[in-house]
Amino acid sequence: MNIRTIVTTLFSSTTLAALLAFNAHAGEPQLKLGIEAAYPPFAAKTADNQIVGFDYDIGQALCAEMKVQCVWKENEFDGLIPALKVKKVDAIISSMSITPERMKSVDFSDRYYRIPARLVVRKSSGISDIPAQLKGLRIGVQRATNFERYVTDKFVPAGAQIVSYGSQNEVFLDLLGGRIDATMASSVAIDEGLLKKPEGKDYAFVGPAFTEEQYFGTGIGVAVRKGDPLQARFNQALATLRANGTYDRIQKKYFDFDIYGD
Numbered sequence: 001m002n003i004r005t006i007v008t009t010l011f012s013s014t015t016l017a018a019l020l021a022f023n024a025h026a027g028e029p030q031l032k033l034g035i036e037a038a039y040p041p042f043a044a045k046t047a048d049n050q051i052v053g054f055d056y057d058i059g060q061a062l063c064a065e066m067k068v069q070c071v072w073k074e075n076e077f078d079g080l081i082p083a084l085k086v087k088k089v090d091a092i093i094s095s096m097s098i099t100p101e102r103m104k105s106v107d108f109s110d111r112y113y114r115i116p117a118r119l120v121v122r123k124s125s126g127i128s129d130i131p132a133q134l135k136g137l138r139i140g141v142q143r144a145t146n147f148e149r150y151v152t153d154k155f156v157p158a159g160a161q162i163v164s165y166g167s168q169n170e171v172f173l174d175l176l177g178g179r180i181d182a183t184m185a186s187s188v189a190i191d192e193g194l195l196k197k198p199e200g201k202d203y204a205f206v207g208p209a210f211t212e213e214q215y216f217g218t219g220i221g222v223a224v225r226k227g228d229p230l231q232a233r234f235n236q237a238l239a240t241l242r243a244n245g246t247y248d249r250i251q252k253k254y255f256d257f258d259i260y261g262d
Helices: 003-024 054-066 077-085 146-158 168-176 187-195 230-244 246-254
Strands: 030-035 069-074 091-097 106-108 117-122 138-142 161-165 182-186 203-210 220-225
Touching: 030 054, 030 077, 054 069, 054 091, 054 230, 054 246, 077 091, 077 106, 077 220, 117 146, 117 187, 138 146, 138 168, 146 161, 146 182, 161 168, 168 182, 168 187, 182 187, 187 203, 220 230, 230 246
Parallel strands: 030 069, 030 091, 138 161, 138 182
Antiparallel strands: 091 220, 106 220, 117 182, 117 203
């Protein structure tokens, strides 16, 4: 075999490999998804820096059903909607509540889960009357969340102080360290992120489950830009996941109850 034949053969093989690689992704465009990976069990990071959690698995399943490739873009929660608006991401899958306030600026898919908000305090606090006994207490919340809005509107007028953080993990650290007295978040996030851990043994839920739609919306959905046809595609994909058992298989990895809600 002469040098020209060898070069031609190598070139042809390289070209074929490139074409195969191109064809493997043909018809499978990328979809950039915004997520805050600091909200277990919905999204967190492993020791090797991989995103895991219910939100992530649902997003991967939605992408597979829509025949697109997920590209995850991490951001702090309060930066997710701004990133969506300037097209740094195409959608948000990050436990974002479908609320009237947010619907002024983004559209949402149908919900993919719904759980109430709860308040947690140290067991020895003696607090039982909410919000009367919150006067003078420091309540930690994650910034730009419906929990922050609720505490601001309902508990601050009763004399509580609000302390806002970039992530719920930071809230838990300050609660355990005694720098705040309580936190409000989703019941599952508090249960999984604090109460089920050894360091959370001295803490408990207090007061009712909070579900007012004005603050906590109608569930958790995928956020997209206003008027984006992705909304309909996500709705169709979600319906398929619910019907074919994929949703049920994913939720059973994380929860022993139906997180989809009533």
